[in-house]
Amino acid sequence: MSFDLTGKTALVTGTSGGIGQAIAVGLAEAGASVVAVSASNSAETVALARAFGGTIAEFSADLSDLDGLEAVFARALGCFGQVDILVNNAGTIRRAPAAEHARRDWHDVIDLNLNALFFLSQLAGGHMIERGSGKIINIASMLSYQGGINVPGYTASKHAVAGVTKALANEWASKGIQVNAIAPGYIATRNTAPLRADEQRSQAILERIPAGRWGSPDDLKGPAVFLASSASDYMNGHVLCVDGGWMAR
Template sequence: MNLFNLKGKTALITGTSGGLGQGIAIGLAEAGADVVCVARSSSQEAVERAKALGRKGAAIEADLSDAAGLQKVFEEALTLTGQIDILVNNAGTIRRTPAKDHSEKDWFDVIDLNLNTVFLLSQLAGRHMIERGSGKIINICSMLSYQGGINVPGYTASKHGVAGLTKAFANEWAASGIQVNGIAPGYMITDNTAQIQADEKRKASITERIPAARWGTPEDIQGAAIFLASSASDYVNGHVLCVDGGWMAR
């Protein structure tokens, strides 16, 4: 199982105060990685879980939608660890409003965090990884990287963009020993889907379409993240892996 062993690697994961980001951070730590967790609020649970596994763990609190502060975040992570082998761009937000009522603020808030941050942080990590001749970047995409959704035009546009960036970076950086891939989660039980979960009729209709007959959990993402962060995926590049219980196949 050495293909999946992350011992000696350091992962920088964004959006780790809960949900998928926290689950991914814990999963990578279980596979042997040290972790730096970045979020607007506390990532203490993920850090403590990593340390309990015998890994190094550190937390950085930052507003990732502030483009001017991303350089500082990345430099702090390097100061704490000395190197970044794995970047997971997970942080994101969603605003649910019909397109005709979608405000400019909602649009820009979503695009800034979900898309601009992915570009800028990947650029910073990419430069570091190119110098070192290796690295893994994992972007969290969405089913809405493929579909239009309902009442989420900004989110849909951002996640289509993230899938495109994944392929664009992979094309440019593959020859430098860097793999850039994405994970497209299906419907997950997280805070981002709380509004849909509260609508019993809609939740039931979604569940009926999922061949696995259930919504996913953060733990369901861990295996895909470990694979894409490890040497097992050294010849996988520019791919978006659906972890969706079969939603896209229905």
């Protein structure tokens, strides 16, 4: 029963596919009513959730438009009347050597991966403080710990996500709100397609993963349900690696 999300409403961002889709469906499977928000259509996510009777609503929004986030959150609230769980998954990545990394690319990545995450958490946090409870789950990365190659903006944003997670947890834990993060390992999604297409890089990655395989978005379902549920009520400011053992190597 500690993992039952019946009666809870979850707002999940970046739900058109990949990790966001899997988490949205996983939370619906656990009983939550889900609001799926993405820059593009989340119809497939809705179909997957409704196939087993899940309760889900979806709409499209450009979360990098920071001035529009209040309207996004208000619309999400209007779907089911409350937001008990926020999953900040929406993100982007731009690949280029640091010496050639365009200023526009840097700002686009920081605006979506970090700024939108913070300001949406701020809106949800105010709502949760009034209600005396809530769960915020940020999606970090292995690049919250490491530097990566040709992704300086993404690395900067994901280091910051880990820091913001801890900062919000410090302020809001006493108010009944748990703020934690999940750091996925190398997951087979659109974002990692260039790495998987590079035979040498893909082989090097696989050789370091004790599990011996790339992760699947579905590998994130269980950790997300745990952090969204009462089972994690004494977890605050933690970054949970779901990586097949990558960080242990």
